[in-house]
Amino acid sequence: MLMKIAAYDEEIQHLYEEMEQQIKSEREQFLLKDTERFQARSRELEKKLSAKEQELERLIQKQSRLEGQCTALHNDKHETKAENTKLRLTNQELARELERTSRELQEAQQQLESLQREACELQQEKEMEVCRVTESLQREKSGLLKQLDFLRERNKHLRDERDISFQKDKAAKANTAASKASRKQRSGSVIGKYVDGREILGRALFSAASRQVSLHFHIDIFIISSYASSSCPRSDSQSVEEDEAFGILRRRSSLGLNAYLAAEEESGTGEPGTGVPRRHALRRIISIEEDPLPQLLEGGFEKPLSKCPEEEEVFDQGAEGQSVTAPALELIPMSPRGQPVGKEALYKEENTPSTPDRLFKIVFVGDSAVGKTSFLRRICEARFSPGMAATVGIDYRVKTVTVDNAQVALQLWDTAGQERYRCVTQQFFRKADGVVVMYDLTAKQSFLSIRQWLSSVEEAVGDRIPVLLLGNKLDNEKEREVPRGLGEQLAKDNSLIFYECSACSGHNTKESLLHLAR
Numbered sequence: 001m002l003m004k005i006a007a008y009d010e011e012i013q014h015l016y017e018e019m020e021q022q023i024k025s026e027r028e029q030f031l032l033k034d035t036e037r038f039q040a041r042s043r044e045l046e047k048k049l050s051a052k053e054q055e056l057e058r059l060i061q062k063q064s065r066l067e068g069q070c071t072a073l074h075n076d077k078h079e080t081k082a083e084n085t086k087l088r089l090t091n092q093e094l095a096r097e098l099e100r101t102s103r104e105l106q107e108a109q110q111q112l113e114s115l116q117r118e119a120c121e122l123q124q125e126k127e128m129e130v131c132r133v134t135e136s137l138q139r140e141k142s143g144l145l146k147q148l149d150f151l152r153e154r155n156k157h158l159r160d161e162r163d164i165s166f167q168k169d170k171a172a173k174a175n176t177a178a179s180k181a182s183r184k185q186r187s188g189s190v191i192g193k194y195v196d197g198r199e200i201l202g203r204a205l206f207s208a209a210s211r212q213v214s215l216h217f218h219i220d221i222f223i224i225s226s227y228a229s230s231s232c233p234r235s236d237s238q239s240v241e242e243d244e245a246f247g248i249l250r251r252r253s254s255l256g257l258n259a260y261l262a263a264e265e266e267s268g269t270g271e272p273g274t275g276v277p278r279r280h281a282l283r284r285i286i287s288i289e290e291d292p293l294p295q296l297l298e299g300g301f302e303k304p305l306s307k308c309p310e311e312e313e314v315f316d317q318g319a320e321g322q323s324v325t326a327p328a329l330e331l332i333p334m335s336p337r338g339q340p341v342g343k344e345a346l347y348k349e350e351n352t353p354s355t356p357d358r359l360f361k362i363v364f365v366g367d368s369a370v371g372k373t374s375f376l377r378r379i380c381e382a383r384f385s386p387g388m389a390a391t392v393g394i395d396y397r398v399k400t401v402t403v404d405n406a407q408v409a410l411q412l413w414d415t416a417g418q419e420r421y422r423c424v425t426q427q428f429f430r431k432a433d434g435v436v437v438m439y440d441l442t443a444k445q446s447f448l449s450i451r452q453w454l455s456s457v458e459e460a461v462g463d464r465i466p467v468l469l470l471g472n473k474l475d476n477e478k479e480r481e482v483p484r485g486l487g488e489q490l491a492k493d494n495s496l497i498f499y500e501c502s503a504c505s506g507h508n509t510k511e512s513l514l515h516l517a518r
């Protein structure tokens with residue numbers, strides 16, 4: 001039994017050991033599995049952790065970015081706030097300024113109104129003053145005319161006396177030298193000239209009066225002494241005599257008329273010692289403001305414009321080339337152009353007695369010898385005379401043309417191209433309705449001067465009147481120095497009407513003028 005028990009114990013021991021062994025292995029296996037599971041779980045958790053960490057990092061970055069944005073927005077908000085405040089202040093300031101400006105504007109308007117009222121009153125006063133002055137001038141004029149009559153009478157008387165004394169001395173002085181006789185005659189003529197000059201001035205005044213020259217268009221009568229600086233020799237005594245006599249005439253008339261009278265002496269025409277007096281010529285330059293055309297427009301067209309019979313007389317004699325034996329009272333024109341420069345000549349086209357509807361004053365300018373006078377002669381007389389002498393001062397002619405079924409009187413002012421007359425010429429631009437600037441296409445220099453002429457015109461009238469650029473002497477093509485393109489370009493640059501013409505052949509003369517008139 002004990003044996004059995006011992007066997008049992010041993011078996012139980014064995015079983016127990018086996019069981020322990022099994023439990024141990026089971027535990028080890030379990031531990032191993034648990035460790036693996038733990039490790040897997042740990043790895044998984046680590047992964048999750050790292051993912052979370054990354055996410056956290058991203059979130060942190062995002063947060064910092066958002067914080068940055070927030071700060072920027074905050075700053076912006078501050079700035080906007082500051083700007084808002086500033087704008088509000090500016091707004092207030094502008095409102096205040098607007099208020100002030102509108103107040104000032106109101107004040108200015110009030111001042112303007114009062115100034116306008118004052119100007120109106122001044123204008124009325126001025127008009128009244130002008131009326132008064134006109135009346136006094138009229139009175140003064142009639143006084144002067146009376147003086148002229150008196151002087152004329154006095155001269156007649158003096159001449160009679162002189163003739164008597166001359167008759168007495170004639171026999172005694174029969175053998176004296178011809179020069180002495182000549183001198184005597186000239187000295188006698190001094191008063192004659194003076195009175196004659198006065199007569200002419202008087203007639204000019206009469207002429208002005210007869211044309212109802214009102215105050216606003218004063219007459220500039222320049223009787224130019226073309227020999228003032230010429231080579232014509234004059235004896236001292238003669239100069240003194242003449243200066244004394246004519247000095248009186250070279251004064252400004254109290255009438256407000258610019259009257260300058262001087263005698264022209266033609267060198268060589270008065271032969272010393274022959275007893276033939278030197279020929280004297282008077283040239284008249286009429287201001288563009290002395291407008292004979294109102295007559296025309298009022299229907300006085302048939303009546304010749306010329307109001308200076310002495311000038312016409314003189315012209316006739318001069319044209320015939322006769323030497324003058326009459327005393328110095330007779331005046332002979334210097335102009336070889338067949339009529340005195342400045343003589344008012346009326347040329348009419350188409351022989352229509354109708355009254356012109358409009359009047360245009362057109363001033364011709366350009367260097368000397370470009371052909372202005374020839375052009376006018378071609379237009380007005382349909383002829384050409386070679387070898388024209390230079391214009392002295394200003395001349396004008398009237399030409400009536402039909403433009404678009406309307407009768408237009410063109411008052412064509414021919415100015416002297418010579419440098420010394422420029423200041424006179426310049427005055428004529430102001431009243432012009434159009435200007436013709438002419439150059440000679442066979443003379444480059446005359447084209448180069450065009451810019452100067454244009455600036456003179458612009459200086460006087462701006463760009464408010466049309467300007468015709470004319471290249472003359474087209475007939476002389478072989479001597480051309482100015483290509484047509486240059487003229488065209490200049491005209492284009494300055495917005496001018498452009499033509500090339502020939503006063504000699506008449507090509508483009510009428511066309512260009514009609515274009516300007518139109």
Ligand SMILES: Nc1nc2c(ncn2[C@@H]2O[C@H](COP(=O)(O)OP(=O)(O)OP(=O)(O)O)[C@@H](O)[C@H]2O)c(=O)[nH]1
Nearest residue numbers: 368369370371372373374386387388391417503504
């Ligand atoms: N070949 C030719 N010669 C001309 C033409 N026009 C004028 N002449 C000549 O050019 C010269 C000057 O002509 P004028 O008409 O006196 O010139 P202007 O421009 O009036 O001169 P000023 O009076 O000094 O300003 C004269 O000898 C004319 O014969 C033309 O179309 N062809």
